[in-house]
Amino acid sequence: MKRKNYWFLFAILLLSLTSLSPGNDFTHNPRRDLPGDEPVPPRQQPETVEDDLGPIQVGVSLSHDEWEQLSELNDTFIETTGAEVELVPLNPEDLTIEAFMNNRALNEGPDVYLMDSHFIKTLAKNGYLLPADAFQGIVTDGEILNGLMPPLAWNGYHWGMPFDIDPYMLVWEPDKLPDAMPLPDERKAWQELHDKVELPVFFMNAEDPYAFGAVVQLLDGEPGRPDAEVLNWLSDREGTWVLLERDTEMDANEPPDDAAQLEALVEITAYSEVRNRQQEGIDTALILNSHAEQPVIHTRSFAIAAHTASPSLSRKWITYMTSKEFQRAWTAAAGTLPVVSELYDPGAVRTDPWRLHMHNLLEQKEAAALDFGREGSFPDYAKSVSQLLMGEMDAEQFTERYSDEQP
Numbered sequence: 001m002k003r004k005n006y007w008f009l010f011a012i013l014l015l016s017l018t019s020l021s022p023g024n025d026f027t028h029n030p031r032r033d034l035p036g037d038e039p040v041p042p043r044q045q046p047e048t049v050e051d052d053l054g055p056i057q058v059g060v061s062l063s064h065d066e067w068e069q070l071s072e073l074n075d076t077f078i079e080t081t082g083a084e085v086e087l088v089p090l091n092p093e094d095l096t097i098e099a100f101m102n103n104r105a106l107n108e109g110p111d112v113y114l115m116d117s118h119f120i121k122t123l124a125k126n127g128y129l130l131p132a133d134a135f136q137g138i139v140t141d142g143e144i145l146n147g148l149m150p151p152l153a154w155n156g157y158h159w160g161m162p163f164d165i166d167p168y169m170l171v172w173e174p175d176k177l178p179d180a181m182p183l184p185d186e187r188k189a190w191q192e193l194h195d196k197v198e199l200p201v202f203f204m205n206a207e208d209p210y211a212f213g214a215v216v217q218l219l220d221g222e223p224g225r226p227d228a229e230v231l232n233w234l235s236d237r238e239g240t241w242v243l244l245e246r247d248t249e250m251d252a253n254e255p256p257d258d259a260a261q262l263e264a265l266v267e268i269t270a271y272s273e274v275r276n277r278q279q280e281g282i283d284t285a286l287i288l289n290s291h292a293e294q295p296v297i298h299t300r301s302f303a304i305a306a307h308t309a310s311p312s313l314s315r316k317w318i319t320y321m322t323s324k325e326f327q328r329a330w331t332a333a334a335g336t337l338p339v340v341s342e343l344y345d346p347g348a349v350r351t352d353p354w355r356l357h358m359h360n361l362l363e364q365k366e367a368a369a370l371d372f373g374r375e376g377s378f379p380d381y382a383k384s385v386s387q388l389l390m391g392e393m394d395a396e397q398f399t400e401r402y403s404d405e406q407p
Contacts, residue, residue, distance in 0.1 A: 052313040055084035055085070055086065056310045056317065057088050057109075058088065058112040058114065058317065059090045059109070060088070061092070061114070065334070066334050069333040070330070071087060072329075073321065073329060077320050083313055083317070088110055090115075094109075095113070095115050095116075104306065111304065111305055111308035111309075112302055113303045114300055114301070117148075118151075120159050123159075124155075128306050129305065130305070131158065132159055132315070132318070144341070145359070147361070147363060147364060147365050148362060148367075151366060151367075151369070152301060159303060160301035162299055162322070164299070164300055164336035164337065165337045165362070166270045166271055166336045166337070167271050167286055167296070168268060168286075168296045169269060169270070169287060170283075170286075170287055171267040173281055175281065177265070178193075178197060181193070187221075187230075190218070200243040204267070204268040204269070205269075206385075209381055209385045210270070210370065211268045215268050224370050231398050231399065234388070235391070235395055235398075243264040271337065272334060275335045286354040286358065294361075294367055296367065297358075297362075324340055327339065337358065372402035374402065
């Protein structure tokens with residue numbers, strides 16, 4: 001009788017141990033997707049990519065030409081895989097924390113987003129994205145530039161995959177410079193040039209925070225935390241430093257009667273806007289100076305929404321779009337630069353040396369962060385830049401946005 005009891009007890013013990021086996025997931029946190037909680041990457045499970053044909057949606061904010069090109073690439077993906085992938089247009093408000101919160105609550109919204117890389121880490125920390133490498137990693141057939149990855153990393157994972165980069169450039173007419181002088185390479189020389197000419201020094205878009213950050217860097221300032229002197233120069237409402245818009249009534253085919261009223265010495269704009277405007281008498285240069293190793297570039301990355309029902313297909317779509325073949329097609333059409341290191345041909349150094357310079361920088365360094373030195377504050381930075389340039393904020397108020405007293 002005692003032996004039967006022993007066997008009975010042994011059976012109970014065996015069942016108890018079985019119930020605690022690793023096959024049960026006790027690490028899953030059902031509240032991980034609530035804002036404020038630390039997101040925990042999902043368990044890695046065997047993928048069935050071939051069986052996952054969607055549908056998925058990819059949310060993008062693109063120009064007309066970019067939309068057409070991405071649509072062509074997407075059509076190629078669909079024809080190759082048989083998957084169902086729809087591109088949907090996004091507005092800026094679609095990338096706010098509030099929009100992601102609503103989408104998560106309703107289990108709606110795109111599965112994949114193409115967005116400014118500045119947004120990704122904040123969304124990841126609030127639980128609205130899946131780690132890009134949580135499903136055995138997104139593997140491209142080329143190596144991504146090293147400097148593009150750290151801004152997308154958090155909690156041991158990467159939460160986005162870079163898609164393209166757009167550095168900021170100087171565009172100018174050498175004949176406009178007094179005494180055929182070269183462009184300045186330091187703040188004091190820019191001030192001396194400003195004192196010599198009657199033209200505004202810079203022309204830029206007041207709604208482009210990257211153009212502003214590039215000018216700050218050009219003047220030896222820190223793009224994310226510009227000093228008071230630079231802020232006072234750039235916020236001069238008399239237009240002696242910055243021209244925000246040209247005369248829209250001027251006939252483009254007629255030379256202006258008074259260039260001093262309509263033009264600036266130097267235009268600050270993205271490379272994608274410059275590459276098709278090469279003409280005689282116009283020079284261009286990448287915005288860098290001897291004191292700065294972090295270029296001001298606009299980087300866009302893909303991210304996977306946490307609510308997606310097709311993470312494997314989302315990952316596969318991103319992998320296609322960041323392959324060398326697709327990168328060549330995209331950057332040729334969109335005018336941006338690729339994120340795959342191998343596509344920067346060292347043999348082109350003689351004809352386009354700054355491209356190789358950009359490659360070498362981004363292999364070692366991150367791009368400048370436009371966030372007041374506080375992670376996640378890019379939207380506030382962009383709004384403040386516009387308010388400063390439009391005269392709705394002064395230099396002191398701008399500085400208060402990144403003072404040590406601020407959270």
